Amino acid sequence: MADLVYQQVITDLNKRIMANEFADKKLPDERSLSEQYQVSRSSIKRALNVLANQGLIFKKRGSGTFINPLYLKNQSSFKYEGTNLGITDSLNTEGAQPSIQLLDFQVIPASQELQQDLFLAPDEFVYEIKRLRLLDDQPFMIEVGYIPIKLVPELNRQVVSKSIFTYVQESLKSAVTKSFLSISADASTAEDQKLLGLKPTEPVGVMSGIFFLDDGTPFEVSNMRLHYKYMKYTTFVSTEQ
Protein backbone atom coordinates (compact mmCIF):
# COMPACT_ATOMS: atom_id res chain seq x y z
CA MET A 1 0.00 0.00 0.00
CA ALA A 2 2.52 2.56 1.06
CA ASP A 3 5.54 1.33 -0.80
CA LEU A 4 4.87 3.64 -3.73
CA VAL A 5 7.13 6.63 -4.06
CA TYR A 6 4.49 9.33 -4.19
CA GLN A 7 2.61 7.80 -1.26
CA GLN A 8 5.74 7.81 0.83
CA VAL A 9 6.19 11.47 0.03
CA ILE A 10 2.57 12.16 0.99
CA THR A 11 2.97 10.38 4.29
CA ASP A 12 6.21 12.10 5.11
CA LEU A 13 5.08 15.58 4.12
CA ASN A 14 1.92 15.09 6.13
CA LYS A 15 4.01 14.19 9.14
CA ARG A 16 6.31 17.17 8.69
CA ILE A 17 3.39 19.57 8.28
CA MET A 18 1.62 18.25 11.36
CA ALA A 19 4.86 18.52 13.30
CA ASN A 20 4.86 22.21 12.35
CA GLU A 21 8.23 21.89 10.67
CA PHE A 22 7.31 24.63 8.22
CA ALA A 23 6.67 27.43 10.65
CA ASP A 24 6.42 30.01 7.91
CA LYS A 25 3.57 28.03 6.34
CA LYS A 26 5.59 27.66 3.17
CA LEU A 27 6.84 24.40 1.73
CA PRO A 28 10.16 24.08 -0.09
CA ASP A 29 9.81 24.46 -3.85
CA GLU A 30 9.17 21.37 -5.93
CA ARG A 31 12.68 21.15 -7.34
CA SER A 32 14.18 21.22 -3.84
CA LEU A 33 11.75 18.57 -2.60
CA SER A 34 12.73 16.48 -5.60
CA GLU A 35 16.34 16.77 -4.41
CA GLN A 36 15.50 16.12 -0.75
CA TYR A 37 13.52 12.97 -1.42
CA GLN A 38 15.68 11.86 -4.33
CA VAL A 39 12.64 11.36 -6.56
CA SER A 40 11.56 12.99 -9.78
CA ARG A 41 9.71 16.28 -9.77
CA SER A 42 6.69 14.49 -11.26
CA SER A 43 6.40 12.31 -8.20
CA ILE A 44 6.62 15.36 -5.97
CA LYS A 45 3.89 17.03 -8.01
CA ARG A 46 1.67 14.01 -7.71
CA ALA A 47 2.06 13.95 -3.94
CA LEU A 48 1.41 17.68 -3.66
CA ASN A 49 -1.71 17.35 -5.80
CA VAL A 50 -3.16 14.79 -3.43
CA LEU A 51 -2.49 17.05 -0.46
CA ALA A 52 -3.99 20.01 -2.31
CA ASN A 53 -7.15 18.05 -3.09
CA GLN A 54 -7.47 17.29 0.59
CA GLY A 55 -7.31 20.98 1.35
CA LEU A 56 -4.11 20.65 3.32
CA ILE A 57 -2.05 22.91 1.08
CA PHE A 58 -2.59 25.58 -1.55
CA LYS A 59 -0.39 25.91 -4.57
CA LYS A 60 0.16 29.30 -6.08
CA ARG A 61 1.89 29.51 -9.41
CA GLY A 62 4.80 31.89 -9.32
CA SER A 63 5.09 32.09 -5.56
CA GLY A 64 5.10 28.69 -3.95
CA THR A 65 3.16 26.10 -1.96
CA PHE A 66 1.52 27.04 1.31
CA ILE A 67 -0.04 25.20 4.21
CA ASN A 68 -3.72 25.78 4.92
CA PRO A 69 -3.80 26.81 8.58
CA LEU A 70 -7.52 26.04 8.78
CA TYR A 71 -7.02 22.40 8.01
CA LEU A 72 -6.11 21.45 11.54
CA LYS A 73 -8.94 23.32 13.17
CA ASN A 74 -11.42 21.08 11.38
CA GLN A 75 -11.51 18.07 13.65
CA SER A 76 -14.72 18.71 15.51
CA SER A 77 -16.43 16.53 17.99
CA PHE A 78 -17.86 13.08 18.25
CA LYS A 79 -20.14 13.21 15.26
CA TYR A 80 -20.79 10.72 12.55
CA GLU A 81 -18.62 12.03 9.78
CA GLY A 82 -18.71 11.28 6.13
CA THR A 83 -15.68 13.31 5.12
CA ASN A 84 -13.97 12.63 1.88
CA LEU A 85 -13.60 9.00 2.85
CA GLY A 86 -17.37 8.98 3.22
CA ILE A 87 -18.11 5.28 3.34
CA THR A 88 -20.73 3.90 5.66
CA ASP A 89 -18.39 1.86 7.73
CA SER A 90 -15.73 4.49 8.16
CA LEU A 91 -17.10 5.71 11.43
CA ASN A 92 -15.32 8.39 13.33
CA THR A 93 -15.96 6.87 16.70
CA GLU A 94 -13.48 8.82 18.78
CA GLY A 95 -13.59 6.51 21.74
CA ALA A 96 -17.28 5.69 21.56
CA GLN A 97 -18.10 2.02 21.12
CA PRO A 98 -19.92 1.30 17.86
CA SER A 99 -22.35 -1.57 17.62
CA ILE A 100 -24.96 -2.94 15.26
CA GLN A 101 -28.41 -4.29 15.97
CA LEU A 102 -29.92 -6.37 13.18
CA LEU A 103 -33.57 -5.42 12.72
CA ASP A 104 -34.47 -7.41 9.65
CA PHE A 105 -32.77 -9.66 7.14
CA GLN A 106 -34.43 -11.28 4.16
CA VAL A 107 -34.19 -11.99 0.47
CA ILE A 108 -36.65 -10.20 -1.81
CA PRO A 109 -37.08 -9.67 -5.57
CA ALA A 110 -35.31 -6.52 -6.74
CA SER A 111 -37.65 -3.58 -7.31
CA GLN A 112 -37.46 -1.78 -10.62
CA GLU A 113 -35.33 0.97 -9.15
CA LEU A 114 -32.94 -1.52 -7.59
CA GLN A 115 -32.68 -3.34 -10.91
CA GLN A 116 -31.53 -0.09 -12.47
CA ASP A 117 -29.10 0.90 -9.74
CA LEU A 118 -27.56 -2.54 -9.29
CA PHE A 119 -27.70 -3.76 -12.92
CA LEU A 120 -30.00 -6.67 -12.27
CA ALA A 121 -32.33 -8.62 -14.52
CA PRO A 122 -36.04 -8.46 -13.61
CA ASP A 123 -36.00 -11.85 -11.92
CA GLU A 124 -32.99 -11.36 -9.69
CA PHE A 125 -32.99 -11.23 -5.92
CA VAL A 126 -31.39 -8.97 -3.35
CA TYR A 127 -30.77 -9.12 0.35
CA GLU A 128 -32.69 -6.53 2.30
CA ILE A 129 -30.73 -5.72 5.42
CA LYS A 130 -32.17 -3.39 8.01
CA ARG A 131 -29.84 -2.42 10.78
CA LEU A 132 -29.70 -0.03 13.68
CA ARG A 133 -26.30 1.45 14.40
CA LEU A 134 -25.37 2.63 17.86
CA LEU A 135 -22.56 4.46 19.55
CA ASP A 136 -22.13 3.56 23.22
CA ASP A 137 -25.60 1.97 23.12
CA GLN A 138 -27.15 5.20 21.83
CA PRO A 139 -28.93 4.56 18.49
CA PHE A 140 -27.99 7.13 15.86
CA MET A 141 -28.74 5.61 12.48
CA ILE A 142 -31.24 3.36 10.73
CA GLU A 143 -29.73 1.76 7.67
CA VAL A 144 -31.53 -0.23 5.01
CA GLY A 145 -29.19 -1.86 2.51
CA TYR A 146 -29.79 -3.86 -0.63
CA ILE A 147 -27.14 -6.22 -2.02
CA PRO A 148 -27.50 -8.60 -5.00
CA ILE A 149 -27.42 -12.16 -3.73
CA LYS A 150 -25.29 -13.26 -6.65
CA LEU A 151 -22.40 -11.08 -5.44
CA VAL A 152 -22.26 -12.66 -1.98
CA PRO A 153 -24.39 -15.81 -2.03
CA GLU A 154 -23.23 -16.89 1.38
CA LEU A 155 -24.31 -13.89 3.43
CA ASN A 156 -25.94 -14.73 6.77
CA ARG A 157 -27.19 -13.09 9.95
CA GLN A 158 -23.82 -13.59 11.55
CA VAL A 159 -21.94 -11.67 8.89
CA VAL A 160 -24.56 -9.02 8.49
CA SER A 161 -24.43 -8.09 12.15
CA LYS A 162 -20.95 -6.77 11.62
CA SER A 163 -19.27 -4.71 8.92
CA ILE A 164 -20.31 -6.00 5.52
CA PHE A 165 -17.62 -4.08 3.69
CA THR A 166 -14.89 -5.64 5.76
CA TYR A 167 -16.33 -9.05 5.01
CA VAL A 168 -16.46 -8.31 1.30
CA GLN A 169 -12.91 -7.09 1.25
CA GLU A 170 -11.76 -10.37 2.71
CA SER A 171 -13.97 -12.75 0.77
CA LEU A 172 -14.04 -11.05 -2.64
CA LYS A 173 -10.61 -9.48 -2.36
CA SER A 174 -12.27 -6.35 -3.70
CA ALA A 175 -12.68 -3.25 -1.62
CA VAL A 176 -15.57 -0.83 -1.66
CA THR A 177 -13.81 2.41 -2.47
CA LYS A 178 -16.25 4.45 -4.53
CA SER A 179 -19.79 5.70 -4.14
CA PHE A 180 -22.46 8.08 -5.25
CA LEU A 181 -23.73 9.86 -2.18
CA SER A 182 -26.75 12.04 -1.75
CA ILE A 183 -27.38 13.99 1.42
CA SER A 184 -30.60 15.63 2.51
CA ALA A 185 -32.89 16.16 5.48
CA ASP A 186 -36.39 15.07 6.36
CA ALA A 187 -38.97 15.25 9.11
CA SER A 188 -38.83 12.21 11.35
CA THR A 189 -41.38 9.45 10.98
CA ALA A 190 -42.96 7.63 13.89
CA GLU A 191 -40.48 4.80 13.34
CA ASP A 192 -37.51 7.19 13.30
CA GLN A 193 -38.72 8.72 16.55
CA LYS A 194 -39.09 5.33 18.18
CA LEU A 195 -35.81 3.83 17.04
CA LEU A 196 -33.62 6.91 17.36
CA GLY A 197 -35.26 8.42 20.42
CA LEU A 198 -36.36 11.62 18.71
CA LYS A 199 -39.09 14.08 19.62
CA PRO A 200 -41.74 14.63 16.93
CA THR A 201 -40.31 18.05 16.06
CA GLU A 202 -36.80 16.70 15.64
CA PRO A 203 -35.61 15.83 12.12
CA VAL A 204 -33.40 13.17 10.60
CA GLY A 205 -30.50 13.49 8.22
CA VAL A 206 -30.83 11.32 5.16
CA MET A 207 -27.93 9.80 3.26
CA SER A 208 -28.46 7.56 0.25
CA GLY A 209 -25.66 5.92 -1.60
CA ILE A 210 -24.73 3.47 -4.27
CA PHE A 211 -21.49 1.74 -3.39
CA PHE A 212 -19.16 0.25 -5.98
CA LEU A 213 -16.49 -2.40 -5.98
CA ASP A 214 -13.08 -1.57 -7.39
CA ASP A 215 -14.04 -2.74 -10.83
CA GLY A 216 -17.14 -0.60 -11.01
CA THR A 217 -19.70 -3.25 -10.12
CA PRO A 218 -22.49 -1.63 -8.09
CA PHE A 219 -22.43 -3.55 -4.86
CA GLU A 220 -24.97 -1.99 -2.53
CA VAL A 221 -27.76 0.54 -2.42
CA SER A 222 -28.08 1.98 1.04
CA ASN A 223 -30.62 4.34 2.58
CA MET A 224 -29.64 5.81 5.91
CA ARG A 225 -31.64 7.91 8.32
CA LEU A 226 -29.58 9.55 11.03
CA HIS A 227 -30.34 11.26 14.29
CA TYR A 228 -29.81 14.88 13.25
CA LYS A 229 -27.29 15.56 15.96
CA TYR A 230 -25.07 12.80 14.62
CA MET A 231 -25.07 13.72 10.98
CA LYS A 232 -22.26 15.99 9.99
CA TYR A 233 -20.78 15.48 6.57
CA THR A 234 -17.67 17.53 5.99
CA THR A 235 -15.71 17.79 2.80
CA PHE A 236 -13.21 19.87 0.92
CA VAL A 237 -14.47 20.93 -2.47
CA SER A 238 -12.41 22.15 -5.38
CA THR A 239 -13.91 23.09 -8.72
CA GLU A 240 -10.76 22.61 -10.71
CA GLN A 241 -10.03 19.82 -13.10
Add this chain to the structure above:
Amino acid sequence: MADLVYQQVITDLNKRIMANEFADKKLPDERSLSEQYQVSRSSIKRALNVLANQGLIFKKRGSGTFINPLYLKNQSSFKYEGTNLGITDSLNTEGAQPSIQLLDFQVIPASQELQQDLFLAPDEFVYEIKRLRLLDDQPFMIEVGYIPIKLVPELNRQVVSKSIFTYVQESLKSAVTKSFLSISADASTAEDQKLLGLKPTEPVGVMSGIFFLDDGTPFEVSNMRLHYKYMKYTTFVSTEQ
Protein backbone atom coordinates in the same frame (compact mmCIF):
# COMPACT_ATOMS: atom_id res chain seq x y z
CA MET B 1 -9.47 27.76 -20.22
CA ALA B 2 -10.05 24.92 -22.59
CA ASP B 3 -7.00 25.27 -24.76
CA LEU B 4 -5.04 22.79 -22.69
CA VAL B 5 -4.47 19.41 -24.25
CA TYR B 6 -5.84 17.27 -21.45
CA GLN B 7 -8.91 19.50 -21.09
CA GLN B 8 -9.66 19.15 -24.78
CA VAL B 9 -9.44 15.39 -24.40
CA ILE B 10 -11.80 15.54 -21.41
CA THR B 11 -14.31 17.62 -23.32
CA ASP B 12 -14.19 15.42 -26.37
CA LEU B 13 -14.38 12.13 -24.52
CA ASN B 14 -17.28 13.48 -22.50
CA LYS B 15 -19.07 14.32 -25.72
CA ARG B 16 -18.39 10.92 -27.23
CA ILE B 17 -19.54 9.10 -24.13
CA MET B 18 -22.75 11.12 -23.90
CA ALA B 19 -23.37 10.46 -27.58
CA ASN B 20 -23.20 6.77 -26.73
CA GLU B 21 -20.37 6.24 -29.17
CA PHE B 22 -19.01 3.43 -27.01
CA ALA B 23 -22.00 1.14 -27.04
CA ASP B 24 -20.09 -1.69 -25.40
CA LYS B 25 -19.33 0.60 -22.44
CA LYS B 26 -15.63 0.16 -23.06
CA LEU B 27 -13.24 2.90 -24.04
CA PRO B 28 -10.29 2.34 -26.35
CA ASP B 29 -7.09 1.56 -24.49
CA GLU B 30 -4.84 4.41 -23.47
CA ARG B 31 -2.22 3.79 -26.14
CA SER B 32 -4.84 3.88 -28.87
CA LEU B 33 -6.35 7.08 -27.50
CA SER B 34 -2.87 8.54 -27.47
CA GLU B 35 -2.68 7.72 -31.19
CA GLN B 36 -6.18 8.99 -31.96
CA TYR B 37 -5.69 12.34 -30.29
CA GLN B 38 -2.03 12.64 -31.23
CA VAL B 39 -1.05 13.43 -27.66
CA SER B 40 1.15 11.63 -25.17
CA ARG B 41 -0.18 8.80 -23.09
CA SER B 42 0.42 10.91 -19.97
CA SER B 43 -2.07 13.49 -21.21
CA ILE B 44 -4.59 10.75 -21.91
CA LYS B 45 -4.07 9.40 -18.42
CA ARG B 46 -4.59 12.81 -16.89
CA ALA B 47 -7.85 13.26 -18.75
CA LEU B 48 -9.06 9.80 -17.81
CA ASN B 49 -8.22 10.45 -14.17
CA VAL B 50 -10.43 13.52 -14.12
CA LEU B 51 -13.31 11.57 -15.63
CA ALA B 52 -12.75 8.73 -13.15
CA ASN B 53 -12.85 11.16 -10.22
CA GLN B 54 -16.17 12.44 -11.48
CA GLY B 55 -17.51 8.90 -11.47
CA LEU B 56 -18.04 8.84 -15.21
CA ILE B 57 -15.66 5.98 -15.90
CA PHE B 58 -13.99 3.16 -14.02
CA LYS B 59 -10.48 2.02 -14.79
CA LYS B 60 -9.55 -1.57 -14.24
CA ARG B 61 -5.93 -2.54 -14.45
CA GLY B 62 -5.40 -5.39 -16.83
CA SER B 63 -8.75 -5.17 -18.55
CA GLY B 64 -9.55 -1.65 -19.64
CA THR B 65 -11.57 1.49 -19.01
CA PHE B 66 -15.34 1.31 -18.71
CA ILE B 67 -18.20 3.76 -18.67
CA ASN B 68 -20.32 4.00 -15.54
CA PRO B 69 -23.88 3.46 -16.80
CA LEU B 70 -25.31 4.96 -13.60
CA TYR B 71 -23.73 8.31 -14.22
CA LEU B 72 -26.40 9.50 -16.59
CA LYS B 73 -29.30 8.40 -14.42
CA ASN B 74 -28.23 10.82 -11.74
CA GLN B 75 -29.77 14.07 -12.88
CA SER B 76 -32.76 14.24 -10.61
CA SER B 77 -35.26 16.98 -10.22
CA PHE B 78 -35.41 20.64 -9.47
CA LYS B 79 -33.52 20.60 -6.21
CA TYR B 80 -30.82 22.82 -4.91
CA GLU B 81 -27.73 20.78 -5.59
CA GLY B 82 -24.31 21.10 -4.20
CA THR B 83 -22.58 18.46 -6.29
CA ASN B 84 -18.85 18.42 -6.62
CA LEU B 85 -18.97 21.98 -7.88
CA GLY B 86 -20.67 22.76 -4.60
CA ILE B 87 -20.39 26.51 -4.44
CA THR B 88 -23.22 28.63 -3.12
CA ASP B 89 -23.86 30.42 -6.33
CA SER B 90 -23.82 27.38 -8.58
CA LEU B 91 -27.52 26.88 -8.44
CA ASN B 92 -29.13 24.16 -10.46
CA THR B 93 -32.12 26.22 -11.40
CA GLU B 94 -33.51 24.07 -14.20
CA GLY B 95 -35.81 26.71 -15.56
CA ALA B 96 -36.81 28.20 -12.24
CA GLN B 97 -36.01 31.88 -11.80
CA PRO B 98 -33.55 32.51 -8.95
CA SER B 99 -33.66 35.75 -7.03
CA ILE B 100 -32.17 37.28 -3.92
CA GLN B 101 -33.82 39.34 -1.21
CA LEU B 102 -31.43 41.30 0.97
CA LEU B 103 -32.53 41.02 4.60
CA ASP B 104 -29.69 42.75 6.35
CA PHE B 105 -26.34 44.30 5.49
CA GLN B 106 -23.93 45.81 7.95
CA VAL B 107 -20.34 46.01 9.10
CA ILE B 108 -19.50 44.46 12.46
CA PRO B 109 -16.35 43.54 14.40
CA ALA B 110 -15.23 39.99 13.66
CA SER B 111 -16.12 37.52 16.39
CA GLN B 112 -13.38 35.33 17.76
CA GLU B 113 -14.48 32.41 15.60
CA LEU B 114 -14.54 34.57 12.48
CA GLN B 115 -11.08 35.88 13.30
CA GLN B 116 -9.85 32.31 13.30
CA ASP B 117 -11.62 31.22 10.14
CA LEU B 118 -10.81 34.31 8.11
CA PHE B 119 -7.35 35.09 9.53
CA LEU B 120 -8.22 38.43 11.00
CA ALA B 121 -6.65 40.50 13.73
CA PRO B 122 -8.87 41.15 16.77
CA ASP B 123 -9.76 44.66 15.66
CA GLU B 124 -10.79 43.87 12.10
CA PHE B 125 -14.24 44.22 10.62
CA VAL B 126 -16.43 42.05 8.44
CA TYR B 127 -19.55 42.55 6.40
CA GLU B 128 -22.51 40.63 7.74
CA ILE B 129 -24.78 39.86 4.83
CA LYS B 130 -28.11 38.18 5.44
CA ARG B 131 -29.99 37.15 2.34
CA LEU B 132 -33.03 35.16 1.41
CA ARG B 133 -32.72 33.15 -1.78
CA LEU B 134 -35.75 32.26 -3.82
CA LEU B 135 -36.65 30.15 -6.82
CA ASP B 136 -39.68 31.40 -8.73
CA ASP B 137 -40.54 33.60 -5.74
CA GLN B 138 -40.51 30.60 -3.41
CA PRO B 139 -37.99 31.13 -0.57
CA PHE B 140 -35.75 28.13 -0.08
CA MET B 141 -32.64 29.35 1.73
CA ILE B 142 -31.53 31.78 4.40
CA GLU B 143 -27.89 32.67 4.02
CA VAL B 144 -25.73 34.61 6.43
CA GLY B 145 -22.31 35.44 5.06
CA TYR B 146 -19.27 37.11 6.58
CA ILE B 147 -16.60 38.73 4.41
CA PRO B 148 -13.58 40.74 5.61
CA ILE B 149 -14.03 44.35 4.57
CA LYS B 150 -10.38 44.65 3.62
CA LEU B 151 -10.83 42.13 0.81
CA VAL B 152 -13.64 44.08 -0.88
CA PRO B 153 -13.79 47.54 0.68
CA GLU B 154 -16.27 48.79 -1.89
CA LEU B 155 -19.10 46.32 -1.30
CA ASN B 156 -22.57 47.88 -1.25
CA ARG B 157 -26.24 46.92 -1.13
CA GLN B 158 -26.39 46.94 -4.90
CA VAL B 159 -23.62 44.38 -5.32
CA VAL B 160 -24.71 42.26 -2.42
CA SER B 161 -28.18 41.79 -3.85
CA LYS B 162 -26.67 39.76 -6.66
CA SER B 163 -23.99 37.11 -6.84
CA ILE B 164 -21.03 38.15 -4.75
CA PHE B 165 -18.75 35.52 -6.24
CA THR B 166 -19.32 36.77 -9.75
CA TYR B 167 -18.52 40.27 -8.58
CA VAL B 168 -15.33 39.12 -6.90
CA GLN B 169 -14.22 37.23 -9.95
CA GLU B 170 -14.49 40.39 -12.01
CA SER B 171 -13.10 42.89 -9.52
CA LEU B 172 -10.34 40.83 -7.91
CA LYS B 173 -9.62 38.66 -10.94
CA SER B 174 -9.56 35.78 -8.48
CA ALA B 175 -12.21 33.08 -8.53
CA VAL B 176 -13.70 31.30 -5.55
CA THR B 177 -12.90 27.71 -6.41
CA LYS B 178 -12.32 25.93 -3.12
CA SER B 179 -14.23 25.45 0.09
CA PHE B 180 -14.65 23.50 3.26
CA LEU B 181 -18.25 22.39 3.44
CA SER B 182 -20.14 20.90 6.32
CA ILE B 183 -23.64 19.52 5.89
CA SER B 184 -26.10 18.66 8.59
CA ALA B 185 -29.75 18.96 9.60
CA ASP B 186 -31.62 20.82 12.30
CA ALA B 187 -35.12 21.46 13.60
CA SER B 188 -36.52 24.68 12.21
CA THR B 189 -36.59 27.81 14.35
CA ALA B 190 -39.48 30.26 14.39
CA GLU B 191 -37.55 32.46 12.00
CA ASP B 192 -36.88 29.55 9.61
CA GLN B 193 -40.56 28.71 9.62
CA LYS B 194 -41.56 32.27 8.91
CA LEU B 195 -39.05 32.99 6.18
CA LEU B 196 -39.10 29.60 4.44
CA GLY B 197 -42.79 28.83 4.93
CA LEU B 198 -42.22 25.71 7.01
CA LYS B 199 -44.51 23.95 9.45
CA PRO B 200 -43.15 23.59 13.00
CA THR B 201 -42.46 19.88 12.47
CA GLU B 202 -40.55 20.46 9.26
CA PRO B 203 -36.75 20.65 9.44
CA VAL B 204 -34.05 22.62 7.68
CA GLY B 205 -30.88 21.45 6.00
CA VAL B 206 -27.79 23.25 7.23
CA MET B 207 -24.71 23.93 5.13
CA SER B 208 -21.75 25.84 6.51
CA GLY B 209 -18.73 26.67 4.48
CA ILE B 210 -15.49 28.55 4.36
CA PHE B 211 -14.78 29.72 0.84
CA PHE B 212 -11.29 30.39 -0.46
CA LEU B 213 -9.78 32.47 -3.22
CA ASP B 214 -7.42 30.82 -5.68
CA ASP B 215 -4.41 31.72 -3.60
CA GLY B 216 -5.79 30.20 -0.42
CA THR B 217 -7.05 33.38 1.21
CA PRO B 218 -10.24 32.59 3.16
CA PHE B 219 -12.80 34.87 1.58
CA GLU B 220 -16.13 34.13 3.19
CA VAL B 221 -17.74 32.21 6.02
CA SER B 222 -21.28 31.30 5.13
CA ASN B 223 -24.05 29.69 7.14
CA MET B 224 -27.01 28.48 5.15
CA ARG B 225 -30.34 27.12 6.31
CA LEU B 226 -32.36 25.47 3.57
CA HIS B 227 -35.95 24.36 3.21
CA TYR B 228 -35.47 20.61 3.60
CA LYS B 229 -37.16 19.81 0.32
CA TYR B 230 -34.60 21.91 -1.53
CA MET B 231 -31.46 20.55 0.00
CA LYS B 232 -29.94 17.69 -1.86
CA TYR B 233 -26.19 17.48 -1.97
CA THR B 234 -24.91 14.82 -4.32
CA THR B 235 -21.34 13.78 -4.81
CA PHE B 236 -19.08 11.05 -6.07
CA VAL B 237 -16.68 9.82 -3.46
CA SER B 238 -13.49 7.87 -4.04
CA THR B 239 -11.18 6.82 -1.25
CA GLU B 240 -8.12 6.43 -3.40
CA GLN B 241 -5.15 8.70 -3.47
Add this chain to the structure above:
DNA sequence: AAGTGGTCTAGACCACTAC
Protein backbone atom coordinates in the same frame (compact mmCIF):
# COMPACT_ATOMS: atom_id res chain seq x y z
C1' DA C 1 1.92 -14.60 -23.85
C1' DA C 2 -0.37 -10.52 -25.03
C1' DG C 3 -2.80 -6.61 -23.63
C1' DT C 4 -4.10 -3.19 -20.29
C1' DG C 5 -3.62 0.35 -16.74
C1' DG C 6 -0.01 2.11 -12.99
C1' DT C 7 4.32 4.12 -11.64
C1' DC C 8 8.31 6.70 -12.33
C1' DT C 9 11.81 9.26 -14.65
C1' DA C 10 14.37 13.23 -17.08
C1' DG C 11 13.83 17.04 -19.42
C1' DA C 12 11.82 20.89 -22.33
C1' DC C 13 9.13 24.72 -22.30
C1' DC C 14 5.33 27.88 -20.59
C1' DA C 15 2.86 31.27 -17.34
C1' DC C 16 2.87 33.73 -13.49
C1' DT C 17 4.95 36.30 -9.33
C1' DA C 18 8.20 38.91 -7.09
C1' DC C 19 11.93 41.86 -7.05
Add this chain to the structure above:
DNA sequence: TAGTGGTCTAGACCACTTA
Protein backbone atom coordinates in the same frame (compact mmCIF):
# COMPACT_ATOMS: atom_id res chain seq x y z
C1' DT D 1 15.49 38.53 -14.31
C1' DA D 2 15.16 34.76 -11.31
C1' DG D 3 12.20 31.64 -9.12
C1' DT D 4 8.00 29.11 -8.84
C1' DG D 5 4.27 25.95 -10.23
C1' DG D 6 1.88 24.02 -14.76
C1' DT D 7 1.86 21.43 -18.98
C1' DC D 8 3.48 18.05 -22.01
C1' DT D 9 6.40 14.61 -23.93
C1' DA D 10 8.80 9.95 -24.78
C1' DG D 11 10.00 6.05 -22.89
C1' DA D 12 11.17 2.30 -19.43
C1' DC D 13 9.41 -0.91 -16.51
C1' DC D 14 5.84 -3.04 -13.36
C1' DA D 15 1.29 -5.41 -11.94
C1' DC D 16 -2.70 -7.36 -13.17
C1' DT D 17 -6.24 -9.75 -16.30
C1' DT D 18 -7.46 -12.66 -19.80
C1' DA D 19 -6.86 -16.31 -22.70
